Amino acid sequence: MMLNTVRRFGVSHALRATTPRSVSTRLATQLPKWQAPLTLSSIATPRSLHSSFPRMSAATAEAIIEETEPSKPAMITEFADLASGNLIHNSIIKNIIQPDRMNLKTMTEVQSLTLHEIVKGDDILAQAKTGTGKTLAFLVPTLQNILNDPTVDLSRVGRRSARTGPSEIRALIISPTRELAEQIAVEARKAAFGTGLIVQTAVGGTQKRAGLAKIQQEGCHLLIGTPGRLKDILSDPWTGVSAPKLNTLILDEADRLLDQGFAPDVEEIQGLLPSPTKVDRQTLMFSATVPREVMQMVRQTLKPNFKHVNTVREDEVPTHVRVPQKLVYTRGLENSLPALLELAQNWQARRDNGEQLRPFKAIAYFNSTAETKVSADAFNAIARSPEFRKSSMANMRMLEINSRLTQALRTRSADNFRKAREGILFSSDVTARGMDFPDVTHVVQVGVPRDRETYIHRLGRTARAGKEGEGWLFMHRAEQDVYRKRLGRLPLKVDAELQSADADLSQTFSNDTPVGQIVNKVTEGLAQCDGATKVKSYMGQLGTATGNFNTKREAIQALNQMFTIGYKMQSLPELSPRLTQQMGLNRADGVSMGDGSRQRREGGFSRGGDRGGFSRGGDRSGFSRGGDRGGFSRGGDRGGFSRGGDRSGFSRGGDRGGFSRGGDRGDRGDRGSSRPRRSFDDSFGDDSFRF
Numbered sequence: 001m002m003l004n005t006v007r008r009f010g011v012s013h014a015l016r017a018t019t020p021r022s023v024s025t026r027l028a029t030q031l032p033k034w035q036a037p038l039t040l041s042s043i044a045t046p047r048s049l050h051s052s053f054p055r056m057s058a059a060t061a062e063a064i065i066e067e068t069e070p071s072k073p074a075m076i077t078e079f080a081d082l083a084s085g086n087l088i089h090n091s092i093i094k095n096i097i098q099p100d101r102m103n104l105k106t107m108t109e110v111q112s113l114t115l116h117e118i119v120k121g122d123d124i125l126a127q128a129k130t131g132t133g134k135t136l137a138f139l140v141p142t143l144q145n146i147l148n149d150p151t152v153d154l155s156r157v158g159r160r161s162a163r164t165g166p167s168e169i170r171a172l173i174i175s176p177t178r179e180l181a182e183q184i185a186v187e188a189r190k191a192a193f194g195t196g197l198i199v200q201t202a203v204g205g206t207q208k209r210a211g212l213a214k215i216q217q218e219g220c221h222l223l224i225g226t227p228g229r230l231k232d233i234l235s236d237p238w239t240g241v242s243a244p245k246l247n248t249l250i251l252d253e254a255d256r257l258l259d260q261g262f263a264p265d266v267e268e269i270q271g272l273l274p275s276p277t278k279v280d281r282q283t284l285m286f287s288a289t290v291p292r293e294v295m296q297m298v299r300q301t302l303k304p305n306f307k308h309v310n311t312v313r314e315d316e317v318p319t320h321v322r323v324p325q326k327l328v329y330t331r332g333l334e335n336s337l338p339a340l341l342e343l344a345q346n347w348q349a350r351r352d353n354g355e356q357l358r359p360f361k362a363i364a365y366f367n368s369t370a371e372t373k374v375s376a377d378a379f380n381a382i383a384r385s386p387e388f389r390k391s392s393m394a395n396m397r398m399l400e401i402n403s404r405l406t407q408a409l410r411t412r413s414a415d416n417f418r419k420a421r422e423g424i425l426f427s428s429d430v431t432a433r434g435m436d437f438p439d440v441t442h443v444v445q446v447g448v449p450r451d452r453e454t455y456i457h458r459l460g461r462t463a464r465a466g467k468e469g470e471g472w473l474f475m476h477r478a479e480q481d482v483y484r485k486r487l488g489r490l491p492l493k494v495d496a497e498l499q500s501a502d503a504d505l506s507q508t509f510s511n512d513t514p515v516g517q518i519v520n521k522v523t524e525g526l527a528q529c530d531g532a533t534k535v536k537s538y539m540g541q542l543g544t545a546t547g548n549f550n551t552k553r554e555a556i557q558a559l560n561q562m563f564t565i566g567y568k569m570q571s572l573p574e575l576s577p578r579l580t581q582q583m584g585l586n587r588a589d590g591v592s593m594g595d596g597s598r599q600r601r602e603g604g605f606s607r608g609g610d611r612g613g614f615s616r617g618g619d620r621s622g623f624s625r626g627g628d629r630g631g632f633s634r635g636g637d638r639g640g641f642s643r644g645g646d647r648s649g650f651s652r653g654g655d656r657g658g659f660s661r662g663g664d665r666g667d668r669g670d671r672g673s674s675r676p677r678r679s680f681d682d683s684f685g686d687d688s689f690r691f
């Protein structure tokens with residue numbers, strides 16, 4: 001260990017790394033969790049303690065100073081100060097602080113608290129709220145560690161005759177989604193600019209051969225990828241891509257990677273890396289959420305003396321308190337889309353009236369892919385209407401992202417939404433974690449999400465980078481029980497201002513009232529969506545609704561109502577006897593049983609290939625004939641950030657279609673399901689495995 005540390009970091013680092021861990025470990029157990037990391041980062045002076053951490057009492061501060069080794073470096077809070085003692089390479093610092101580059105000034109809490117420990121080579125589990133700069137927290141010290149490695153020969157990088165090779169990987173970052181992997185790579189390339197370090201990606205859905213050729217030709221020091229593709233590349237000896245000298249393994253969104261959907265792949269990847277008994281390696285895990293269920297896995301994966309840096313206080317709800325979170329009860333499932341349109345229109349009306357509000361830029365999350373598609377199609381139709389195009393909302397982009405789109409379309413949607421000034425992204429859970437879309441003003445969750453972590457990560461797409469944001473949850477009253485049980489304590493306030501949420505849509509509305517106009521617009525938009533997609537949406541929501549509603553009967557009735565009243569479809573989708581049996585449903589619940597022939601007659605199906613609706617081939621579905629597979633605060637609180645000279649800174653703060661053999665589920669990343677939950681995982685097709 002000592003020798004290895006010398007190899008990696010030089011003698012002084014090696015000495016520091018061998019100082020007894022008991023000091024910090026003991027303190028870590030004595031102090032509340034949010035204070036423990038302070039000792040890890042070796043705070044030396046009372047001034048830095050008090051200025052950076054106003055929540056800490058003087059007595060506690062003294063206790064820590066007494067017990068902290070005097071030789072340890074002071075806590076650094078400004079990126080510029082990382083140059084002292086050559087802690088971080090000048091090029092990296094320049095890339096971070098220069099106004100024409102990243103333009104960042106003050107480190108966030110999680111960045112300060114983990115930097116020394118990562119440079120030192122410790123294993124870390126870091127938990128910090130969404131949008132608080134965790135990406136740079138692991139990138140900066142990791143890039144530095146590669147530069148510190150004397151076996152990395154940067155003098156040869158870029159030269160045609162003597163480039164670095166594909167087996168020079170020193171750090172590997174695993175991400176649950178392709179988009180997140182790409183986003184991390186963009187950030188890593190920015191931070192590494194001018195250092196000679198080579199950053200590569202290996203993500204599913206893209207051309208494997210081209211990506212591989214790039215790694216082979218240019219070499220690689222830092223590889224970022226999704227589990228499936230990484231496993232593919234690393235397990236194939238013909239690729240030449242290997243990591244015999246790996247120093248650092250990073251799991252971003254660690255709890256997601258350690259849950260059942262990904263854990264086997266992650267384990268396999270670890271098996272393809274050099275044995276930790278031969279090549280000492282550091283493992284870093286970062287996430288905003290670390291549910292108890294995965295702690296066992298965390299312990300098995302990290303070294304026994306790993307450091308747990310937790311900037312979320314134990315008594316704190318892990319969502320930004322300054323993000324207003326509103327709960328809207330909808331009369332029926334069909335009321336969600338009108339309520340979403342009303343929310344956007346109200347915001348726009350306030351802007352039109354001169355209120356200083358940012359343009360409406362929202363992500364609407366759905367629990368099923370097909371529902372995402374119907375909703376996006378309907379809003380796109382609304383946005384095409386002459387009336388909308390003449391309105392002040394004319395510039396709103398309506399975009400869609402889910403795992404059923406090709407990777408090219410997914411990337412295009414993500415890029416377009418990133419660039420959009422105003423718009424709505426209709427999304428499944430592929431964007432729920434880690435994605436950093438700028439200036440998102442609203443996150444709207446339609447239906448109770450599958451678990452508390454999903455709620456928190458989705459909400460975390462807003463109120464980032466010191467901006468304000470709002471969270472909205474639209475839910476049917478019959479989801480109340482599951483909402484309480486599944487989501488636990490959250491600071492949601494009931495909001496009854498969206499009139500269309502409670503409108504009885506079985507009535508005919510005239511355009512004389514604002515609600516009537518909204519409902520009619522949505523109806524017209526939905527009229528332009530094809531029947532097959534609506535059937536898929538019904539089927540996709542079947543698993544979610546039966547899992548979310550107090551009773552299955554209520555779920556079926558709500559879905560039937562959505563289908564006939566909201567989607568204006570004539571006859572209900574037929575469920576095969578086998579599917580109804582599997583789901584424990586019967587005719588008395590309001591189920592329309594059949595073999596799908598009615599859908600075929602009426603056009604709500606597709607013949608093969610289409611994984612939603614009905615298909616005649618391959619019974620993946622449950623239909624008799626095949627089927628549907630279908631943080632921060634302003635000033636003071638260093639959870640946050642400040643850019644450039646702003647010290648007060650803000651603070652920034654599967655669809656697996658149909659039932660275990662069919663159906664549609666809001667996808668959760670580029671892989672399968674997590675903790676099984678009958679209401680979701682038993683019920684869905686395999687869309688989330690197609691990543």
Ligand SMILES: Nc1ncnc2c1ncn2[C@@H]1O[C@H](COP(=O)(O)OP(=O)(O)OP(=O)(O)O)[C@@H](O)[C@H]1O
Binds near residue numbers: 108128129288652
């Ligand atoms: N020290 C800093 N000061 C200001 N902005 C920062 C700082 N560090 C990172 N940022 C910016 O904050 C935003 C959020 O960062 P990042 O995506 O790393 O958050 P995260 O904590 O990983 O969030 P999530 O939990 O959602 O993955 C990014 O736009 C990033 O550039």
